[in-house]
Amino acid sequence: MTSLSDRLSSAMPKLRGRLSAAQSLAESLWFRVGGKAEALFAPADEDDLAYFLSRLPDGIPYTVVGLGSNLLVRDGGLPGVTIRLGRPFATIAPGRDGALWAGAAAADKRVALEAMEAGIGGFAFFAGVPGAIGGALAMNAGANGTETSDRVVEVFGFDRAGDAVTLSNAEMGYSYRRSSAPEGVIFTGALMQGEPRDRDAVKAEIDAVVAHREASQPTKSRTGGSTFKNPPGQSAWKLIDEAGCRGLRIGGAQVSELHTNFLLNVGGATAADIEALGEEVRRRVKETSGVELEWEIKRIGVAA
Ligand SMILES: Cc1cc2nc3c(=O)[nH]c(=O)nc-3n(C[C@H](O)[C@H](O)[C@H](O)COP(=O)(O)OP(=O)(O)OC[C@H]3O[C@@H](n4cnc5c(N)ncnc54)[C@H](O)[C@@H]3O)c2cc1C
Missing domain, CATH: 3.30.465.10 (Uridine Diphospho-n-acetylenolpyruvylglucosamine Reductase; domain 3)
Structure with missing residues (x-):
């Protein structure tokens, strides 16, 4: 079957940027987990990006990723086109x-x-x-x-x-x-x-x-930064700590001991481990304090 990137390349003969199929994203995301991008596009410049978007058929989704420091890409990857802006x-x-x-x-x-x-x-x-x-x-x-x-x-x-x-x-x-x-x-x-x-x-x-x-933060770890938004007038890390989640683990995912609002990939975690751990933290915090934590990390893509 023809790949999405091949179909798009044929429909966009003047494209100058790099369009590639089935690209792994994990190594460029802070958590180092997640599935592949169905197609990955790095535009050559603004005109190239405008051309690409103007020719992109309706119904094909696109997602922009930056440095992946606030992203959890699920293990089944990102359908459609993932756009990453580079040096230009x-x-x-x-x-x-x-x-x-x-x-x-x-x-x-x-x-x-x-x-x-x-x-x-x-x-x-x-x-x-x-x-x-x-x-x-x-x-x-x-x-x-x-x-x-x-x-x-x-x-x-x-x-x-x-x-x-x-x-x-x-x-x-x-x-x-x-x-x-x-x-x-x-x-x-x-x-x-x-x-x-x-x-x-x-x-x-x-x-x-x-x-x-x-x-104060595990800045050298495989993490997505603050996992949950601070509820008005409260600190997410404190609620998580009070719910007894410091160090809590599911598979290769762990709540940081240093800063409880950070989830870590301590080795071999899947995106599903990290998301399940986050949901368990939310459940325990709701149980102990009645507060519903809201994800700050963007969870995108499809489950494996
Ligand atoms: C150790 C650590 C510490 C952190 N500390 C902080 C902190 O102090 N304060 C804070 O606010 N955040 C913090 N973060 C979270 C993160 O760094 C920020 O949210 C950052 O702004 C995300 O930028 P990014 O390039 O990594 O975006 P990504 O994580 O790649 O993407 C985040 C969102 O932005 C969208 N996006 C990215 N680029 C574009 C674009 N060009 N156009 C449209 N949408 C776009 C994506 O689609 C996605 O929805 C921390 C993260 C880590 C790992």
Whole structure:
């Protein structure tokens, strides 16, 4: 049977990016688990992405993945096309008076460092978020009292039809770890605003952010970051701890001993182990505190 990528390649003769079939994703996701992408597309540039979307037949789903630091891809993989923006989308361009452009594929940490070198404050929080800007825009990533939404002026991207869209901060519909931007928009970059600041002062902030993280989070483990959103006025990690889940294990998945809102792949875990562990934590927390934890990690794809 002809693969989806072969069918799409024939329907898109002018495509310049890389389109490949049945690509494993696990090695590029933080949890190191999950099935294959039915087709994987890395656009050559914005025009290529627009062309691809404008020719993509209705009914074929697509999913964008960033650096996979907030994703659990199920073991049966991702149907349709998985789109990953690479180097052509990773430009960072500091501007005047604290303005900064960042492409969706630019790593958050690089944005923090380049802003520092340009004497721009307000982006130090990105030094501790191990994703890329596209994921930060989608998740309203935040740390140390600052969220992406505090910095965003305008977001640029393409919709399912391949038309360019520009969304203001208000149109991104930001709330805690969430954006309600129109479904299907692929962000390609954002104009953000910080403030002119002394380089050494920014460096001290970044050092503090990194040191705090290394002491309090399993930053070198196979994890998806905070598993559940903090319920209003409460800490998810505390509720999980009080429910007796510290160190709880299912298969190769374990609740971190260091930070109970982190789930770990401690070796040989499947995505099903990790999801089952998360659901068990939710069940126990509901039983002990009455609180229903909401997943922060995006669980996508189909079960094996
Ligand atoms: C050790 C660790 C620590 C973490 N600490 C923090 C923290 O302090 N604060 C915090 O907020 N998060 C934290 N996270 C979670 C994660 O890093 C953030 O949510 C990050 O913003 C996700 O970016 P990503 O590139 O990895 O996105 P992915 O995980 O690849 O994707 C996340 C979501 O964004 C969507 N997305 C990605 N790129 C695009 C795009 N170009 N256009 C449209 N949608 C897109 C995806 O479809 C998916 O729904 C942590 C994770 C880890 C592993």
